[in-house]
Amino acid sequence: MREPLFILAPPRSYTSVVGGILGQHPEAYGLPEVNLSKGDTLGDLWDSVPISVNFSTSGLLRLLAELHEGNQSEDAVLRARKWVLQRPHWTPKQVFDHIQDCVGPDRMLVEKSPHNTFTAQNLRRLVRCFPRANFLHLTRHPKTHGKSMLDLMRSYGEDRDIIDPERNWYRSHKNIIELAESLPTAQYMQIRGETLLRAPLVYLPQICEWLDIDSGKDAIDAMMHPETSPYAMPGPPSAPFGNDPNYLLEPVLDFDRLARISEPELDGAVAWKKDGGTLARGTFRMARRFGYA
Amino acid sequence: MTGKTTKKGASKAAKPAKAAKPAAKSGAKTKVAKAAKPKRAAPRRRAAAKTPLKIGALVPMTLPPPPGTFRGQGSLAILDGRLFIAAGDKVVSAAPDDRRWKVAYEPPKRALGDKSAALAETLGLVKDGPAAKMMGVEVAGALGFGPFASFQGKSDKMPALYCSTQSIFGAHILRSADGETLEPVSDPGLGQSDLRAVAALAPAGEWLVAAGAPIHYRQRHRGTVNRSDPVRIVASTDPAKGGWEAVAEPGLGSDVTGGVTALCAAHGHVYAAVMNADLGFSLWRAEPGPDLPWKWSEVVDRGGHGYSLSPGVSAMVEHNGTLYVAAGISEYGYGKDYAGPSAAELLRVDADGNWDLLMGRPRFTPGGLKVPLSGMGAGFGGGYHSLIPSLTVYDGWLYAGTRNCESEFIIRGGAEDETLEMAGGAALWASKDGLDWTQVMTDGDGNPALTAVRSLAATDTGLFAAMAINPQVLAHDMGLGATEKAADEIEVWAATKAVKSAKKG
Structure with missing residues (x-):
């Protein structure tokens, strides 16, 4: 059985795009956001999510519907929900194993739930489940990440003053770095999302080489079409999400536009701080180690 | 006891190498037999030894520790069998x-004059008052x-x-004419305005090349975080008489x-490693020649894409046509101006300017894709x-000495605890090709206070090493409890045939 690949990054860090790309490798199976690291059992995960919010559960329900019934209809998703509610004692490992059984042993699961990085405990759960898994640490510039977070929150009507996107960026990456220090060298790699998306033909073969999967033309071509994933579109009414909402609406990648992704300078004012405030020193230093200038 | 040898050629970066068991604590100092005074001549090329030094071959010399303070210093050189060491002032x-x-x-x-007094105040060298009163x-x-270099110029x-x-009055080049003493043989600043420190010195063909550094480059390998410091490289074919000329345009023809922090000659080029704490070091090279300034081109950028975790190059050496480049963050692997903590990495550069990662973080x-070809993660897996x-390079083998900060981390975490269990100590590794490595010394030879192999000098008579001893760690390790923080002491160790014979006896 292949070891899974976990893409680790805070939200709004190109995880949906990159997860979609890597998940379309012929030897891989890209998962929507299943958030299985949020608890020690499936029941813990379900209890942690407000019933009114289906953002965190959509991915798992769509995945189970697709794997169990070959479609993501509302009825299939309802049956998937029932399947979950009947197994509150299942551990994340049991659920992952079930997914792997459905997908087949030769395909590498590609998982990218940003919730994984919210706490060190979540990350440790993943490692406990899969001590030999590979972890791709994906980064985005703290300034554009912060702006993207604020834009998303605003679109949901949240007050921008209560959000500190920089703190979330720092905390998630700190958790990932600390995890990386405990991993064998070969199991962890870091890449800037901007770098990867600007030149996918340069970096995708390298990622394949690292993961020991086919890096030939056909495999790379397949990855350039994440829109062919069954999860690259909005789901049914009771499970509409599972990936970044914008990505679900426009999953076809415009590589000409991606090639022009720019990175602002770390110096200078940031949008979410009043009076021209700049990035905190810790954020600054961490961004430097990722290669942001 | 034998050293731990690693396997090469991992298609993926392998797991960190398991460290070999520490050697027993070094015992009584072993006497190094008196060596006959060698003739002054260019060193002969000897056939490579079949094996590197064994663990335990490197032992303290009977020489007492050299006097002086060694904050980041301890450069070692040998001329005519005589040891020279930079000891503070x-x-x-x-x-x-x-x-x-x-x-x-x-x-x-x-x-102090008006200019030097102001600089002394800026650097905190004078504590008795403002510059005007100094x-x-x-x-x-x-x-x-700065470091030593053996060179034969025109004179x-x-x-x-x-x-x-390194002087606030301007850097000088010193030369030993009699094999026992050194004398200044240059104008202050080597003819360059405000050149007050030389951080790197290396022969390259007919030239002795020197690289200027900011005056606050007081600790070897520490470099600077001042992004505006100009790159200044000068060279002379006759340093005994001066003749220093700028061989690099400002910014190396770039920005x-x-x-x-380091200079080294390899495959017809001279290489210069430029520190950059923000973006990672860059490595440049030029072909020395009579047409000045030399044309410099970049070989490695952004710390070999280790970024701010590889801000500076601490050492370089040429071996069998390959340039070996050691990179990392000085002192404890991190600082207020750096990212980190982080362990050291080792790269190699071939004659075409292509580079590979030998030891370090895959990227x-x-x-x-660059994976560590030796199969070892950063810090030789530690x-x-x-x-x-x-x-x-000694006897056909490449030797790499480390600085280990574990014991100092332990003290920083609990300096008042007299029962602290010490660990750490520097290591010395050997390799013929940069791929397969063998440990020659591990865990400070059983002494966690031996925190660094500061400098290595190889001659026909043996391999000599300047070892940094941290007195604070030593006091803890000996059960003496907390002590005032003090500058390192230096011990000179050696591995010679005479030493081996003495040990066998």
């Missing part, structure tokens, strides 16, 4: 069988010394030993800034080996 020398060190060079004290006060003529009848000073780069301060 002076250079001392001794023959292997001497009982004490002699001063080889001690700069005279000088009175005019005329006498201070040390040198704050420290040198045989290879001579050169060294540089690069920062201190040069994606514009030139392809996260506390924050730096490789010394690289040399």
Whole structure:
């Protein structure tokens, strides 16, 4: 059985795009956001999510519907929900194993739930489940990440003053770095999302080489079409999400536009701080180690 | 006890190498037999030894520790069988069988003028008042010394030993004419305005090349975080008489800034490593020639894509046509101006300017996936080996000495706890090709206070090493409890045939 690949990054860090790309490798199976690291059992995960919010559960329900019934209809998703509610004692490992059984042993699961990085405990759960898994640490510039977070929150009507996107960026990456220090060298790699998306033909073969999967033309071509994933579109009414909402609406990648992704300078004012405030020193230093200038 | 040998050729980066068991604590100092005074001649090329030094072969010499303070210093060189070591504000020398060190060079004290007083105040060298009140006060003529280089210039009848000073009055180049003492042979600042420190010195063909550094480059390999510091490289074909000329345009013909931390000649080029704490070091090279300035081109950028975790190069050496480059963050592997903590890495550069990662963190780069070809992660697989301060070639083998900060981390975490269990200690590794490595010394030879192999010097008679001993760690390890923080002491160790014979006996 292949070891899974976990893409680790805070939200709004190109995880949906990159997860979609890597998940379309012929030897891989890209998962929507299943958030299985949020608890020690499936029941813990379900209890942690407000019933009114289906953002965190959509991915798992769509995945189970697709794997169990070959479609993501509302009825299939309802049956998937029932399947979950009947197994509150299942551990994340049991659920992952079930997914792997459905997908087949030769395909590498590609998982990218940003919730994984919210706490060190979540990350440790993943490692406990899969001590030999590979972890791709994906980064985005703290300034554009912060702006993207604020834009998303605003679109949901949240007050921008209560959000500190920089703190979330720092905390998630700190958790990932600390995890990386405990991993064998070969199991962890870091890449800037901007770098990867600007030149996918340069970096995708390298990622394949690292993961020991086919890096030939056909495999790379397949990855350039994440829109062919069954999860690259909005789901049914009771499970509409599972990936970044914008990505679900426009999953076809415009590589000409991606090639022009720019990175602002770390110096200078940031949008979410009043009076021209700049990035905190810790954020600054961490961004430097990722290669942001 | 044998060293741990690693396997090469991992298609993926392998798991960190398991460290070999520590050797027993070094016992009584072993006497190094008196070596016959060698003739001054170019070193003969010897056939490579079949095996590197064994664990335990490197032992403390009978020489007492050299006097002086060693905050980041301890450069070691050998000329005519005589040892020279940079010891704080002076250079001392001794023959292997001497009982004490002699001063080889001690700069005279000088009175501060208006400019030097202001600089002294900026650097915190004078504590008695503002610069205006310090005019005329006498201070040390040198704050420290750069690395040594053996070189034969136009006026040198045989290879001579050169060294540089770091001084607020302008850097000097020193030369040993008699094999025992050193004398200044250059104008202050080597003819360059405001050149007050030389951080790197290396022969390259007919040239002796020196790289200027900011004056606050007081600790070897520390470099600077001042992004506006200009890159200054000068060279001379006759350093005994001066003749220093700028061989690099400002910014190396580009817009690069920062201190040069290492110079090395390899495959017809001279390589210069430029420190950049923000973006990672860059490595440049030029072909030395009569047309000045030389044309420099970038070989490695952005710390080999290790970014701010590889801000500076601590050592370089050429071996069998390959340039070996050690990179890392000075001191404890992190600092207020750096990212980190982080362990040291080792790269190699071939004649075409292509580079590979030999030991360190795997990464994606514009030139392809770089995995550590030795199969070892950063710090030879040990996260506390924050730096490789010394690289040399001896008997056909490449030797790499580390700086290990584990014991200092332990103290920082609980300096008042007299029951602290000490661990750590520097390591020395050997390899013929940079791929397969064998441990020659591990865990400070059983002494966690031996925190760094500061400098290595190889001669036909043996391999010599300047070992940094941290007195604070030593006190803890000996059960003496907390002590005041003090500068390192230096012990000189050696591995010679005579030593081996003495041990067998």
